Amino acid sequence: MVHIKRLQEDGADIIAIIGEIDASSSIELDLAIAKSVGDGYRKILVDCNGLEYISSAGLGVFMSYIEELKDKKVYLVLFGLKERVLNTFSILGLADLLNIRETKSDAKKLVDELSV
Amino acid sequence: MGALIFWVVLAFSDITVLFADIKALPSDVPQWLPQVMLDLFIISLFYYYKFKIERDESLNFTDLLWKVFATGLIATVISLAVRLLLFLLGSTPLPTNILFIDLVYQINLGLFINFLLAAYTSWKRLILYQKSKWLIRAWLAFELLLFCILVYDSIHIVVSSTLSNTAILLVSALGLILSFNMRWVAYLNFKQKWTSLLLLLLSIFYLVYFLYSVTILSDTVSQQSTAFIDFQSHVFSIALLAFVITYITFSFLVVLFNLPTSSVFEQKLEEVVSFQRISQSIQTEQNEESVYNILLESSVSAVFADAAWLEMKATDSEQKLYTHKISAQESKDIRAHLEKNKIKGALDQSSDKTKNLSKHLGSLKNSRFRSLLAFPIKVKEETIGTLALLKELPEGFNKEMTRIVSAFANQAGISIENFRLMEEAFQNARYKEELKIAKTVQQSLLPTKLETNLDFEISAFSASADEVGGDYYDTLRINEHEVALIIADVSGKGTTAAFHMSQMKGIFHSLAQQGPSPKDFMVKANKALVYCLERGSFISATYFVINTQTKKVHYSRAGHCPVLYHQAAKNQSVFLKDKGTALGMVRSLDYSNFVENQEIDYQPGDVMVLYTDGITEAKNGKGEEFGGERLAAALQNSAQKSSKEIEENVIKHLYEFSGTEDINDDYTSMTVKFQ
Numbered sequence: 001m002v003h004i005k006r007l008q009e010d011g012a013d014i015i016a017i018i019g020e021i022d023a024s025s026s027i028e029l030d031l032a033i034a035k036s037v038g039d040g041y042r043k044i045l046v047d048c049n050g051l052e053y054i055s056s057a058g059l060g061v062f063m064s065y066i067e068e069l070k071d072k073k074v075y076l077v078l079f080g081l082k083e084r085v086l087n088t089f090s091i092l093g094l095a096d097l098l099n100i101r102e103t104k105s106d107a108k109k110l111v112d113e114l115s116v
Numbered sequence: 117m118g119a120l121i122f123w124v125v126l127a128f129s130d131i132t133v134l135f136a137d138i139k140a141l142p143s144d145v146p147q148w149l150p151q152v153m154l155d156l157f158i159i160s161l162f163y164y165y166k167f168k169i170e171r172d173e174s175l176n177f178t179d180l181l182w183k184v185f186a187t188g189l190i191a192t193v194i195s196l197a198v199r200l201l202l203f204l205l206g207s208t209p210l211p212t213n214i215l216f217i218d219l220v221y222q223i224n225l226g227l228f229i230n231f232l233l234a235a236y237t238s239w240k241r242l243i244l245y246q247k248s249k250w251l252i253r254a255w256l257a258f259e260l261l262l263f264c265i266l267v268y269d270s271i272h273i274v275v276s277s278t279l280s281n282t283a284i285l286l287v288s289a290l291g292l293i294l295s296f297n298m299r300w301v302a303y304l305n306f307k308q309k310w311t312s313l314l315l316l317l318l319s320i321f322y323l324v325y326f327l328y329s330v331t332i333l334s335d336t337v338s339q340q341s342t343a344f345i346d347f348q349s350h351v352f353s354i355a356l357l358a359f360v361i362t363y364i365t366f367s368f369l370v371v372l373f374n375l376p377t378s379s380v381f382e383q384k385l386e387e388v389v390s391f392q393r394i395s396q397s398i399q400t401e402q403n404e405e406s407v408y409n410i411l412l413e414s415s416v417s418a419v420f421a422d423a424a425w426l427e428m429k430a431t432d433s434e435q436k437l438y439t440h441k442i443s444a445q446e447s448k449d450i451r452a453h454l455e456k457n458k459i460k461g462a463l464d465q466s467s468d469k470t471k472n473l474s475k476h477l478g479s480l481k482n483s484r485f486r487s488l489l490a491f492p493i494k495v496k497e498e499t500i501g502t503l504a505l506l507k508e509l510p511e512g513f514n515k516e517m518t519r520i521v522s523a524f525a526n527q528a529g530i531s532i533e534n535f536r537l538m539e540e541a542f543q544n545a546r547y548k549e550e551l552k553i554a555k556t557v558q559q560s561l562l563p564t565k566l567e568t569n570l571d572f573e574i575s576a577f578s579a580s581a582d583e584v585g586g587d588y589y590d591t592l593r594i595n596e597h598e599v600a601l602i603i604a605d606v607s608g609k610g611t612t613a614a615f616h617m618s619q620m621k622g623i624f625h626s627l628a629q630q631g632p633s634p635k636d637f638m639v640k641a642n643k644a645l646v647y648c649l650e651r652g653s654f655i656s657a658t659y660f661v662i663n664t665q666t667k668k669v670h671y672s673r674a675g676h677c678p679v680l681y682h683q684a685a686k687n688q689s690v691f692l693k694d695k696g697t698a699l700g701m702v703r704s705l706d707y708s709n710f711v712e713n714q715e716i717d718y719q720p721g722d723v724m725v726l727y728t729d730g731i732t733e734a735k736n737g738k739g740e741e742f743g744g745e746r747l748a749a750a751l752q753n754s755a756q757k758s759s760k761e762i763e764e765n766v767i768k769h770l771y772e773f774s775g776t777e778d779i780n781d782d783y784t785s786m787t788v789k790f791q
Contacts, residue, residue: 023608023609056605056607056608056654056656056729057607057608057652059607059654060607060608060652060653060654061652063651063652063654063701064651064652066701066703067651067703067704070704091656091675091676091677091678091729092654092656092675092697092698092701093674093675093695093696093697093698093701093710094675094697094698094701096695096697096710097697097701097702097710
């Protein structure tokens, strides 16, 4: 089960994920990111403080956006990943492909720098 | 046959008695014989019709009436033929001969009674069409009384006149009561009613004819002889005649007066049939569309609507329109008009009530319709569509019509719901079947035999959950000194996972035999897979080449779980965490920047455990994961044993930890023990 909330802060769209993301709930994550991109945000922050677990399908969602975001010049930064979740990202080598920061302010700074 | 013999004896004996009487001669034939013969004649005819008419299940109401009519017709034709004969013999003395007249009389009487009994048996079936205990008893009493009268007739015991009068009164009363059972009339349709009327009328005509001719004849005979027994003194015949006449008259009148209501009854029947059609339409492998069409058709015919439309929600925003004798534009105009006037009713999809919107139509110009009735169609409490019925007459719908169409709409809703449930069940069954196939495919992709060498032995284990996963492992001998190993995990589950797994197997078998460096293998594999995998899918893998000449393991990790390596010399187990991104993730960038070549010098006694994340992520009842530490511990305490034993130990620990044999992911491991 997962609960996804979106809120806007300083022109950035913050997607907060609370719960676990598996094969079935990954669809919700996909929808949330698609909506955010569709709404025209160029700065997207993903708040993973409440993310307890992510399966390979969930990682696949982030992965599937890499190319599209690059083409549209949209910048996505993840922050607040729990150690276990971060481990999943790094084992798969996704940590090298995605922008990951520890805190929200670091993430904001990064996304501002990138989008200049 | 018997009846005919009895009749012949009857006629003969009667004539003899008459002859003796006229000539005042003592007769050899006893006086009672004609009467007894008449009774036997009646009884045999009674049984004849009982078997011919009463037991024949195939006869319907009009057939019964037809039988009566046909019997009457034949009897009348024969009687008329006799009359013609009499007329032809006009001038000869024969027609005035009393004995000859008696013969003619007996012929007529026989035919008459035959006709009456045929009618009687048919009436019995009509009356007893809808039986009740009470009715059957009444009928039995009636028949018994008639029989008593028959017996009484033949044996001339003069009982007190009160008794006989009471009996006659009782029979009349019973006959009258029984004659009120006219339920069969209701089951006739309009055409059948007309046929019945005609048949009944003709039967009445025959009755009158016979009554007339028999009376005339008997009068003639009795004027000349006292020994002649007039049929009028035969109480049974009179009772029978009275009953037949009563019932035929009643039937005629009831059918006549039921003529105007027959259309209502037919209408009701049609409604029932429509109802059945709606509920059965699904079972005959029809689709939702046919349910809609049947609903539209039945509703229109049930309330004599001039036009109708059915609007169904196809998707969230789209509507599908089915129309009957109305153009889509016209219905659109009406809906637009109602919307404009802000009339809330069943026509807007959110309403759940049947509404009569007729009064609002009045304000719409150029519309030929004056009445409008709208019904919601609901599936699982949710309105999925609207049925609208239109009439050109104002106030065209009554309460009865509203009720019946409402029932139709409900039934259609149920049918559609059933249809959808069935479809779902069917899909599920298909999905399960697909999974079964995928699982078989997956199992067949795993090797049955693994490469071995003097330097190492390999054991592998794989168990999959109900759902098909995408775990893959394999070995391949490159040359004398080199053996390639792979372990991979395809993201996702089901048929796609099995499909991607087979692609991975193909890539492994074609690339590995060329002996590339592990990094090269990954770069080439990625290139191949990027075109095969859809967005969001990837494969994590680790590729090894064990070189027994140089005693080295070369490997490259692409996003797969880190290798657990046991060093016998140090007696410690460590995870080899190095850089590497899964296959299929990097599409536009240079993948060679994301994978690395690694190498280990192996010693005898070293152990290498390869596994998929199903093992480390296996959970126990508390929701804790098995994790890397428990896995390392399981290896550590059995590292001295053979690869098979090490593997069994790991699996044992895993199952003990999860506390169940039901696994929710795939467990795959490959253990390499160096010697």
